[in-house]
Amino acid sequence: MDKNNSDSFYKNLKDQLAETSVWPAKYMYKFIVPSLPEKLDKISNIFDGLGAIIDNKVSSKGTYTSISIKVTMKSPDAVIEKYKEVGEIDGVISL
Numbered sequence: 001m002d003k004n005n006s007d008s009f010y011k012n013l014k015d016q017l018a019e020t021s022v023w024p025a026k027y028m029y030k031f032i033v034p035s036l037p038e039k040l041d042k043i044s045n046i047f048d049g050l051g052a053i054i055d056n057k058v059s060s061k062g063t064y065t066s067i068s069i070k071v072t073m074k075s076p077d078a079v080i081e082k083y084k085e086v087g088e089i090d091g092v093i094s095l
Contacts, residue, residue, distance in 0.1 A: 010080050017076035027079050029069040030095040031086060035062055039089055046085045047071060 021027075033039050035058055044054060052071035059065070073079045086092055 010083070013083075014076040014080060017079055021076075023076070024072050024074045027071060027073045029067075029071070029082065029086070031067045031069075032093040032095065033065050033067055033089075034091045035059070035065045039091065040065060040067070042089050043067060043069075043086055043092070046082060 017027075031043065033043065040056065047054065047069055050071050052069050055068045055070075057066045057068075073082070083094055087094065
């Protein structure tokens, strides 16, 4: 995603989150990640200390892992900050 599309996407997401939730609120992140321990660990570390519940499901061939993360976030900006941090990891798809 290029910078302009990224900025537009995050602005729209922030607006939607602000309109649909009262903050702080529970939020669920979903990612698809190559099944490499270092990538899974990086994502876990991003949510470390937030009381997140992380559920991993490995694909049938073991190539990818689906990660669902349930966590209480303080604001739409906090949600977006975590998406950007995870987005720095190569090969991660945000759903």
